[in-house]
Amino acid sequence: MAEIPGGAADGKKGIPAEDNHTLSSRAVLLFSLTSALAVGNVYMVQPLLEAIAKSLHVAPGSLGSVVAITQTGYALGLLLLVPLGDRCDRKKLVIIQLLLSAVALTVAALATRFIMLLCGLLLVGVMAVVAQVIVAWAATAAAPSQRGRVVGSITSGIVLGILLARVASGMIADIAGWRAVYFTAAGLLLMLTVTLAVLIPAPGLPRLRASYLSLVQSMFALFITDSRLRQRGIMTFLIFTAFSLMWTSMVLPLAALSASLTQTGLFGLAGVAGALAASRAGIWADRGKGAHISAIALLLLTLCWLPLAGLERSWWLLLAGIMMLDFAVQAVHVINQSAILAARPETASRLVGANMCFYSLGSALGAITATHLYAIWGWYVVCCAGALISVCALLYGIKVYQQ
Template sequence: MLITLLSFTAGISVANVYMAQPLLNAMAHDLGVSAAHIGLVVTATQIGYALGLFFLVPLGDLLSRRRLILVQILLSACFLLTASLSDSFFLLLLSLAAVGLMATVVQVVVAFAATLARPEERGSLVGRVTSGIVLGILMARLLSGAMSDLAGWRSVYMTSAALGIVTAGTLAIMLPRHNQGAMPAGYLDLLCSVPRLFMSEPVLRVRAVLAMLIFAAFSILWTALVLPLSEPRVGLTHTQIGLFGLAGVAGTLAAARAGKRADVGKGQQTTGLALVLLLLSWAPIAGLHASIAVLVLGVIILDFAVQAVHVTNQSLILAVRPEASSRLVGGYMIFYSIGSATGAFASTAAYGWAGWNGVCVLGAAVSLIALVFWQLTRPSC
C-alpha cells in the first residue's frame, strides 16, 4: 500500500513538469508568444527542476523525507495557482520555474522508496515507482490537452494545485513519521558531497551523461510534437494531441521490466538494446505527415527505450552507495534536467528553422551520440 501511495505521489508530481507540452500552442496564442520561443515554458520548468535537484533533493539524506515531501507538494500547489493566473509570459516562466523546483519531490520519493527495499529487490521497487512516474507523464499529456479544449489551459494548473493539496493531506496521514536521514553533516557539507560522489563513482558519471542524452532526445520529441500536429495540414485538437500520451503505457512496461533485469545483472544488455531502439524510433517518427499510425509506433518505441534506460540507470547508481540515495538520485537527475531543458529549447528552434524534418534529424543525432557513448564506456559500467 505504501509503495502504491509513493508511486501515485511521484506520478502527480512529475505531471507538473510535462503537462505544458500539449498546451504550448494555446499558451502562445493567449500570451502572444512566437512558436520559436514558446519552448522556453518547458525550458524554464526544467531549469527550476535542475536547481531543485542540487539544492533540495540532497536534503533527503539530512532531514525527514516525510516533512520534505509534504512541504514541497504544498509549495508546488501555490506556484501552480500563480501560473494559472499569469497574465504575462515572464510571470508564467517564473511561476513554472518554481513549479519545476518543487517537482523534484519526485526524486525524494524515489530515494524514500529505495531505502524500503532489500538490495536484491531494489531495482524492482524503483521500477514500480518509476511506473507511477511514467503514468503521471502519460496522464499529464492526455488530460491537460482535454482540459485545455474544455476550459482553457489555465484550468489545468488550477486543477493540479487542488490535487496537490488533497495529496499532501493524504500523505500526512499515511507516511511514516520516522525517516530521518543517517548523514550527520551540515547542509553545506551535504551539497559539497554531491560533486565528490561524481568524482569517486564512475557508474554515476557515465549513467548521468546517458540520462542527459536520452532525455534530450525525449524532450526534442515531446516539446516540438504539438506544433506540427496543431497546424492546419494535420489539424488535431489539444484533446487529440493529448491522446499521444497513451504511448507512455509502453514506458510503464519498460520501467517494470528493466528494474527486474537490473536486479539479475542484465543492466548492460538492457541499456544497449534500448539505445538501439531509441535511435531506430526516429525513422517512423519522421513519417508524421505521411501517417499518424506510423508516428504513434515511433513514439511508443521511443518512450519504451527511454524509460528502460532510465530505470536501469537508477538501479545501478543506487546500488553503489545506498546510504547516499538522495544525493545519488539528485546528482543523476541534474543531468536529466539539463538534457530535458536543452532538448526543449533546441527542438522548437529546429522546428522554426527546418520544420519537422529538422527536429527528427536533431533527435536521431542525439540518440546516436548516446549509443556511441554507451559503447565506449561499457567496459567500466
C-alpha cells in the same frame, strides 16, 4: 567541513542506510501516485504550448523557453533540495515540497503575463524534485532484493503520470481553457499530500549530521569521485535530450495539421510502453541483465526516428515511434538509477539528485533546440537531430557496458 559520505573525504566508512525491510505495496502505490502527479506537472504544459502562445501573445520560436524554464527549476531543485533527503526527515521534506508545488501551480494558473507564467513554472520545476526525494526514500526503505523493483514501480508510476498529464491537460484545456489545467493539478496535489501525511509513517531519521552547505558541496564531489555516476549521467543527458526534442516540438506539426488539444494529448497514451519498460527494467536490473537490456533499448531509441519522421504522412507512424522512444528511454533510465543506487545506498538522495541533474539539463537543451529547429527548418530536421543524439547515446553506451 564535516566528513560526508559520498564526498571527497569518503573512504570505507559511510553512514548506514535506513534499516532495510520489505516495503508494503500500499506504500509503493502511494509513493508512485504522488511522484506521478508531481512530475506530471512539469510535462502537462506540452499540449498547451499553442494555447498559451495565443493567450499570452508569445512567438512560436519562444515556446521552448516554457519547457526549458521548468527544467531549469528542476535542475536547481535537484542541486539545492534533494540533498536534504540525506539529512532531514524525508516525510516532512516531501510534504513541504508538495504544498509549495500547489502554490506554484496556482501562480501559473493566474498568470496574465508571460513572465509571471515563467516564474510560476520555474517554481513548479523546483518543487517537482519531490519525486526524487521519494525515490531515495523508497530505495533505502526497501530490502536490497526488492530495490530495483521498487525503483522501477515508482518510475513506472512517474511515466504514467507524465502520459496522463499530457492527455488530461489537453482534454481539460479543450473544455475549460489552459488555466483550468493548473487549478485542477493544484487541487489534486493537495488531496494526495493529506493522504500521504495520514497513511505513511515517518521514516527513521537519516543519521547524517552536516551543515547544508557541506551537504550540497558533497553532491558536487560525487560528480568527481564516482565514475559510475558520471558514466550513467552522460547517458541520461543524451537520452533525455532526444526525448525532449520529440515531446516538445511534436505539438507544433500536429497543430499545423489541425489536431485538437485533446488529440495531441492522446498521443501521450502511446508512451504507455515507457511505463511498461520502467516496470520491467527494475526486475531486469535485479536479475543482472541491465547492460544487455540497455544496449537493446539504445538501439531501439536510434531506430525510432524513422517512423517519427513520417508524422506528416501518417499518425500511425508517429504512434509507433513514440512507443519505441518511450520504451527505450525509460528502460535505460531505470537500469541506470538502479545501478547507481545499488553501489552506495547511504548517499541515495544525493546520487539520485546528481543523476537527475543530467536529465534536467538534457531536457532543457532538447526543448530549446527542438522549437528553434522546427521554426527554422521543420520536423524532418528535428528528427535528424534526434537520431544523431541517439546514435551518440548508443555508441557511448556500448563503450560503458564493455568496461
